[in-house]
Amino acid sequence: MTGTGCDPNGTGSGLPSEDLAVTRHYNGMHCYPVPYERILEHQPPRYGNVTHLSQKGHGKGTPGVQYPIASLKFFFDDFPAGQRVPGHIAWINNPARTFSVLEPSGAGGCADHLLTTVAVSARQENCLLAVNAGFFDTSDGGCLGAVVSNGRQVKTSGELHNAHFGIREDGTLVFGYLTEEDVLQKENPFIQLVGGVGWLIRDGEVYIEESRKACDEVVRPGIFDTLSARVAVGSDEEGRVVIAQTDGQTMVRGTSLVAFAEWLLSQGVRNAINLDGGGSTTLIINGTMVNIPSDICTNSTYRCPRKVSTIVCVHEPWCNPRDCSNHGDCIRGECRCHDDWYGPSCDQFACSNHTSPVRCHGVGECLTNFLVSKQPALLPSELLQEYKLPTTLLATAIATASILCNVICLIGYLCSCKITSEPLQGLSTNTVMI
16 A cells, blocks of 8 residues: 555656545655564463464476466455455465566666556566565665565665565475574575565464554554555465456555455455455456556546555466576476477487487587586497497597597587497507596
């Protein structure tokens, strides 16, 4: 619900008036981040000192990706508090490979305090589905909370904390309040991480009242009870990531966070974090905005998407490595290797696929690691028989074969280029070294 106004091209300026009543009391933040001790103080005793939850992500430890990547539903539902609200909810398979947190406009967007529309940021990964994500400072556009984008640490939240959602390297989903140590963990690090405000559902139970206590008293009504458009990221029982968005207009229509959490629970959501909403709410599917934003365009009566900070993106699964070692094409998360290359990463050279004269001409050893070996190889007597060379020409044959092997290696074929002659009667056993 923070951000700037907009125009028909999404380049607006100025804080929209509909959000002023909510944001003016706390300088653009919906809930002041609080010290970790405060979170522990207001946490139910049954959780002890554990302020976050880990869940096995869908597809963790299994090969391949389940298609379709995402299942999307449009709804116009009656919410628990009596409001009838339109919106969208999506379930994402294999999130460790199909879900990303992206900075505004690209890498470095947070450092540069950039703001841009979701549609613009979604072009970075050709997002199939994208929605605004993290909160930002309305005074300077700075990203709030900890951010990790595709394995790259963008920023931490320092000593202050709010609810976060992340994915670790092994595919584990993480929800809740994180310490600096948690965020910077090197063993099984975060590959995606974004901050929100308010832990909506924790392990199958609505967690609104606990989230209220973790926030500063003055801003509780502004974030938890006001009708507005909403965005949440969560998970279901199978570890699929769930993205939910509702339309609204702050203090006029939409849903409160209490009603939103209860509705998410009814949809089978087991964990959920509240992301930026209000006038920031923008859902993009295949490059097209599908929700109704609440900001009024500059000098117009039309509604326009707002410039925002980070987004979350659903995309085609990546290969490992993403460029298939420059020897293949990434298709549906699998490397389809070019000729003569094979392996899951297309990093192994298929020497056996080559026919003469590319097979090192019998005088070298074809390798698979693209490093030219300097191991010696005997010049086989079969070569003499094949070319019907007399023994008196052996030295010439060795030299010719050596040069040929060297040339082949230079042009990129993988041959060992040391050749040792076989001892033959009447000829010294000299070694030809390349």
